[in-house]
Amino acid sequence: MARIIGSMSASHVPAVGNAIARGLQEDPYWKPFFDGFTPAQKWLAEVKPDVAVVFSNDHGLNFFLDKMPIFAIGAAPSYPSADEGWGIPVNDPWPGIPPLSWHIANHVVEEEFDPVICQQMLIDHAVCLPMACFFEDCGRNKGYRPVKIVPVGINTVQFPMPSLKRCFEFGRAIGRAIESYPEDLKVVLIGTGGLSHQLEGERAGHLNKKFDTYCMDCIAGDPSPLLGLSNVDLVEQAGTAGLEFMNWMTMRGALLGEVREVTRTYHIPISNTAAAVQVLEQLPRLAAAAE
Numbered sequence: 001m002a003r004i005i006g007s008m009s010a011s012h013v014p015a016v017g018n019a020i021a022r023g024l025q026e027d028p029y030w031k032p033f034f035d036g037f038t039p040a041q042k043w044l045a046e047v048k049p050d051v052a053v054v055f056s057n058d059h060g061l062n063f064f065l066d067k068m069p070i071f072a073i074g075a076a077p078s079y080p081s082a083d084e085g086w087g088i089p090v091n092d093p094w095p096g097i098p099p100l101s102w103h104i105a106n107h108v109v110e111e112e113f114d115p116v117i118c119q120q121m122l123i124d125h126a127v128c129l130p131m132a133c134f135f136e137d138c139g140r141n142k143g144y145r146p147v148k149i150v151p152v153g154i155n156t157v158q159f160p161m162p163s164l165k166r167c168f169e170f171g172r173a174i175g176r177a178i179e180s181y182p183e184d185l186k187v188v189l190i191g192t193g194g195l196s197h198q199l200e201g202e203r204a205g206h207l208n209k210k211f212d213t214y215c216m217d218c219i220a221g222d223p224s225p226l227l228g229l230s231n232v233d234l235v236e237q238a239g240t241a242g243l244e245f246m247n248w249m250t251m252r253g254a255l256l257g258e259v260r261e262v263t264r265t266y267h268i269p270i271s272n273t274a275a276a277v278q279v280l281e282q283l284p285r286l287a288a289a290a291e
């Protein structure tokens, strides 16, 4: 049976792609950010996942403001990168795993969620950059793709948006789907985006370290206090773009068992964004004990 081994979450900032493309990892501005991924890379080298289910939000490649699904699941054999921002070259595609994608899609629909199923899907910096940072060299070593991916899209962009509670419950259904997949696969969950940031309006530049720390504490421990937050609460605390924390909550929902925090870093600012990295290991458990 497939087994969820843990989760990795990180902010996604287009400027990071530019830093990778220009080889600025040792630059004083960037070094603290990239160093934050080193413990995660060591953990990955130990656990060696086969598949990554990646929770992120589309930035206009697949869905624009005229058509915006609440949830979307990729079911493509390959996911081309189409826009990394800054005019830098796009990354090579990431391979998909359609049988697992369809298993997840069928399972969550049976649990009464209604995602869009995408048999063609593009990926952008929200997927490519965290993957390049976690899986070292994926952003530089062309063609190096150590895992297959299942992208899961969440509307964090335009109202109406799902609540944190809805995201968490959707993640729960995805976690149950993964753990009922018959093939022996090690699956890591990846949540991208956030943490606090706002790019426009009177509060442009808004950051909130206290709230971000609270959110990371809840993700590492008991996420239930976050379930009562409305999206307006989230905007007030984390800024409009901080709504991307929904991706982290969906990811956290898919962790069905007890977790142990492997590493956490938090660095302000990277291009007006509170940049965080957090890795959780799901403690061994029997699939039959899934909630």
Ligand SMILES: [Fe+2]
Residues within 6 Å of the ligand: 012, 057, 059, 126, 193, 244
């Ligand atoms: Fe984003």
